[in-house]
Amino acid sequence: MTNRQFDGQSDTMAAQIRTEETPMQASPAALPLAPVVPLVSMSGISKNFGAVRALTGVDLEVYPGEVVALVGDNGAGKSTLVKILAGVFKPDAGSITFAGTPVSIGNPAEAHDLGIATVFQDLALCDNLDVVSNLWLGRELAVRGVLDHVEMETRSWALLRELSVRIPSVRARVATLSGGQRQTVAIARSLIGEPSVVILDEPTAALGVAAAAEVLNLIERLRERGLGVIVISHNITDVQAVSDRIVVLRLGRNNGHFRTDEVTNEIVISAITGASVYSR
Ligand SMILES: Nc1ncnc2c1ncn2[C@@H]1O[C@H](COP(=O)(O)OP(=O)(O)OP(=O)(O)O)[C@@H](O)[C@H]1O
Ligand SMILES: [Mg+2]
Numbered sequence: 001m002t003n004r005q006f007d008g009q010s011d012t013m014a015a016q017i018r019t020e021e022t023p024m025q026a027s028p029a030a031l032p033l034a035p036v037v038p039l040v041s042m043s044g045i046s047k048n049f050g051a052v053r054a055l056t057g058v059d060l061e062v063y064p065g066e067v068v069a070l071v072g073d074n075g076a077g078k079s080t081l082v083k084i085l086a087g088v089f090k091p092d093a094g095s096i097t098f099a100g101t102p103v104s105i106g107n108p109a110e111a112h113d114l115g116i117a118t119v120f121q122d123l124a125l126c127d128n129l130d131v132v133s134n135l136w137l138g139r140e141l142a143v144r145g146v147l148d149h150v151e152m153e154t155r156s157w158a159l160l161r162e163l164s165v166r167i168p169s170v171r172a173r174v175a176t177l178s179g180g181q182r183q184t185v186a187i188a189r190s191l192i193g194e195p196s197v198v199i200l201d202e203p204t205a206a207l208g209v210a211a212a213a214e215v216l217n218l219i220e221r222l223r224e225r226g227l228g229v230i231v232i233s234h235n236i237t238d239v240q241a242v243s244d245r246i247v248v249l250r251l252g253r254n255n256g257h258f259r260t261d262e263v264t265n266e267i268v269i270s271a272i273t274g275a276s277v278y279s280r
Contacts, residue, residue: 065226130172131185
């Protein structure tokens with residue numbers, strides 16, 4: 001499966017392969033005798049911005065080695081929910097556990113320290129710096145106060161190779177990279193701190209077909225590393241190709257919680273639009 005490319009038509013096969021390869025994580029509900037503690041469990045999360053009720057009693061869980069797609073229409077509350085997990089916003093109500101332990105995530109540094117990495121849509125890369133510098137920005141390796149360029153470059157190559165990322169050179173300036181390559185650098189950068197949960201907000205939104213396929217393959221690599229991945233996407237084909245579970249938000253509330261291999265696009269879309277109403 002290492003070189004499997006997503007073409008938007010192999011969704012069923014992808015779901016089958018996933019189920020065979022990750023039986024422990026694929027369905028906590030279907031494996032009551034093999035309990036796995038969620039990496040992250042958000043429960044009853046509410047958040048208001050003044051009079052705007054952005055989130056009301058929302059639940060979200062992600063397990064090790066699992067990709068959860070968070071979907072919903074514009075303004076449904078997706079970004080607000082993951083920003084709470086990333087320490088950007090504090091919830092007005094609800095609780096969060098990390099690896100089974102209740103936590104309070106007061107700011108982005110605390111999220112990072114817990115092992116929660118976020119790739120926001122604007123990527124926050126420095127165009128004028130090369131790939132190595134971007135990967136290690138703010139976490140540079142040094143020996144006796146001198147930057148260890150050789151070690152950082154060696155580790156950068158190792159990480160990108162492990163992720164099967166195709167970059168012409170780790171010394172290329174990020175400004176010279178394509179949109180897809182920039183996205184993969186941003187995702188690789190999030191892994192430098194060895195997180196256990198990675199949040200990706202619209203990772204394929206601005207990408208062409210081939211670049212999006214590369215990013216979806218990269219998400220597969222994250223799952224293979226045992227990470228919990230939360231992906232926000234409006235692209236149902238991408239969601240079907242890459243996720244194990246789909247969590248739908250509508251008007252700031254949960255409206256459906258599906259196993260990807262058991263649900264059709266039509267059902268997911270009807271949950272997003274509100275044509276169907278689900279209790280969870
Ligand atoms: N910082 C903020 N201040 C005030 N209101 C906000 C803020 N952030 C989000 N909101 C409001 O909260 C609601 C949910 O917004 P959010 O950005 O979470 O939606 P979303 O599902 O990510 O939408 P999109 O798909 O368009 O990115 C919206 O009504 C939005 O206007
Ligand atoms: Mg958003």
